[in-house]
Amino acid sequence: MDSTGLALIELGAILFALGMMGRFAGRFGMSPIPLYLLGGLAFGDGGIFQMKAATEFGHLAGEIGVVLLLLLLGLEYTPAELVTGLRRDWPAGILDIAANATPGVLVALFLGWGPVGAVTMGGVTYISSSGIVAKVLNDLGRLGNRETPVILSILVFEDLAMAVYLPILTMMLAGLSFAGGLKSLAIALVAITVVLVVALRYGRFVSKVVDSNDNEVFLLKLLGAALLVAGAASALNVSAAVGAFLLGIAISGSTAQEAAKLLEPLRDLFAAIFFVAFGLNTDPRAIPPVLGWAIVLAVITALTKIGTGWWAARRQGIRRMGRARAGAALVARGEFSIVIAGLAVSVGGVSHRLAALATAYVLLMAVLGPIAARVVEPAVRFFQRDRGGLDPVGM
Amino acid sequence: MTALPGIGVRKDFEVRSGRRIGVVAHKDGAIDLIVSQRDDPDACLAQVPLTTDEAGVLANLLGAPQLVEKLKEDHRDLPGITTRQLPIGGSSPYRSRMLGETGLRTRTKASIVAVMRAGQLHPSPGPDFVLDSGDLLVVVGTPHGLDAAARILADG
Incomplete structure (x- = not known):
């Protein structure tokens, strides 16, 4: 068989299997991300069956997946939402960083992965999965709840924090000098500020450049612009993902909605390939030795996220049950943790065990998150009854 | 908000x-x-x-009674005149036809003073106003005329 035929067959088999898994996950209201990762693990290096030809395609397609993930994330938000969210909930955002990045940093340092590994693991344990959280909130009919804006503004803060964090990580991975690092961080910060100002004032011009009534033209312009910006950002050591995110923010109004509708299926496809590619490059034999640490991190960071949500909701005058719901909703980690780990692994400079730990951690948290959001109400009720119906109103 | x-x-x-x-x-x-x-x-x-249609129907259900109450209040001094809201159902023969085609005024002596659609009030609709299922017509007339009007809107 020629290599093209083999690659197509492998790719087809993987995508078909992903589709079946996605259906299975959907039936249980689960995120498909852990299944995608497991699929990648099974067919990669050291897995039950190796697929070499598909791995090559998976690498570039996975990169495009990251660009699309972040582009659509940027499209979801209007600049005004970002600015108000930042202003109102920054204390919760700061607590979120401190409480949830620290466990990852400490474990990485303890395992001797050095400062770069520590910063990577801090990012992995810090960032909640806005995709999983938004889906769970909608599935459970909690969009109208009073704690939901609190949850969403924490997610907004995290996403903006990513725009600062990813350039820092990129520069550390590239082994830049302190001055060089400061330069790329400065570029990132200036870029974020310029994009927010441009998007707030002149968003319609950016939208006009890419907008078109013809879907095909629109799609090509969008995708082209996203890859151009991402590539340029990557060349400046600001991280491709951040470039795409900023472009997404700058596109606004009806153009943003149309763009999101058009790109969503593409994002789902390429993001799925990204998760599989990450799994393919992770050696499943490296997971058992770090599984214990993954469980420790999962337990600690589930508790720290619940604490963060609880505190943030209390600041907004939400009652006890709502605080618990806000905390539990934030537990899920997913796509962005893998984006961070994927960036670190692709550049190199971190222990290969880090990829295994990040995979195991996300496998646990992407499953645990939606479960936590579902069981939190009965759990809180159970404990309240246990304590003799103590203060049911909980003010 | x-x-x-x-x-x-x-x-x-x-x-x-x-x-x-x-x-x-x-x-x-x-x-x-x-x-x-x-x-x-x-x-x-x-x-x-x-859906947009369902939201419109709900808005009509909530908005029309107020209007009817107000109209009833207005002509309380005129005995024998009353106001009622009559729906255009999904099976009404007059959905997506013009209001003039119902011939309601000639046939029943009742007047359509307003149409509630998607929570929006369309006052004094002309004969070329196109009806749609989900609309609520606010009709003024005698009880007898209104009964007839309801039958016409439902069955033609």
């Missing part, structure tokens, strides 16, 4: 019984009706997705 970044906006208010009632308006135009729980005002008892 509360912003839900990435999703849309929540518009709700507290009713006298202590519950919150309102809608979540998604960015893509979808609307969810929300009603808060009694024992936990932060949480929602229901989040019901509504």
Whole structure:
């Protein structure tokens, strides 16, 4: 068989299997991300069956997946939402960083992965999965709840924090000098500020450049612009993902909605390939030795996220049950943790065990998150009854 | 009005019984009706997705009685005249036909003073006003005339 035929067959088999898994996950209201990762693990290096030809395609397609993930994330938000969210909930955002990045940093340092590994693991344990959280909130009919804006503004803060964090990580991975690092961080910060100002004032011009009534033209312009910006950002050591995110923010109004509708299926496809590619490059034999640490991190960071949500909701005058719901909703980690780990692994400079730990951690948290959001109400009720119906109103 | 970044906006208010009632308006135009729980005002008892048509019907149901009450009030001094709201059902022969085609005024002596559509009031509709299923007609006339009008709108 020629290599093209083999690659197509492998790719087809993987995508078909992903589709079946996605259906299975959907039936249980689960995120498909852990299944995608497991699929990648099974067919990669050291897995039950190796697929070499598909791995090559998976690498570039996975990169495009990251660009699309972040582009659509940027499209979801209007600049005004970002600015108000930042202003109102920054204390919760700061607590979120401190409480949830620290466990990852400490474990990485303890395992001797050095400062770069520590910063990577801090990012992995810090960032909640806005995709999983938004889906769970909608599935459970909690969009109208009073704690939901609190949850969403924490997610907004995290996403903006990513725009600062990813350039820092990129520069550390590239082994830049302190001055060089400061330069790329400065570029990132200036870029974020310029994009927010441009998007707030002149968003319609950016939208006009890419907008078109013809879907095909629109799609090509969008995708082209996203890859151009991402590539340029990557060349400046600001991280491709951040470039795409900023472009997404700058596109606004009806153009943003149309763009999101058009790109969503593409994002789902390429993001799925990204998760599989990450799994393919992770050696499943490296997971058992770090599984214990993954469980420790999962337990600690589930508790720290619940604490963060609880505190943030209390600041907004939400009652006890709502605080618990806000905390539990934030537990899920997913796509962005893998984006961070994927960036670190692709550049190199971190222990290969880090990829295994990040995979195991996300496998646990992407499953645990939606479960936590579902069981939190009965759990809180159970404990309240246990304590003799103590203060049911909980003010 | 509360912003839900990435999703849309929540518009709700507290009713006298202590519950919150309102809608979540998604960015893509979808609307969810929300009603808060009694024992936990932060949480929602229901989040019901509504299509644009369904939201319009609900708005009519809530808006039309007020109008009818007000009109009744206005001509309380005229005995024998009353106001009623008559729906254009999904099986009405007059849906997507012009109001003039019903011949309501000649046949029943009752007058259509307004049409409620999607919560919007269209006062004094002309004979070329095109009716649609889900519309609520506010009709003034004698009780006898109104009964006849209801039959005509339902069965032709």
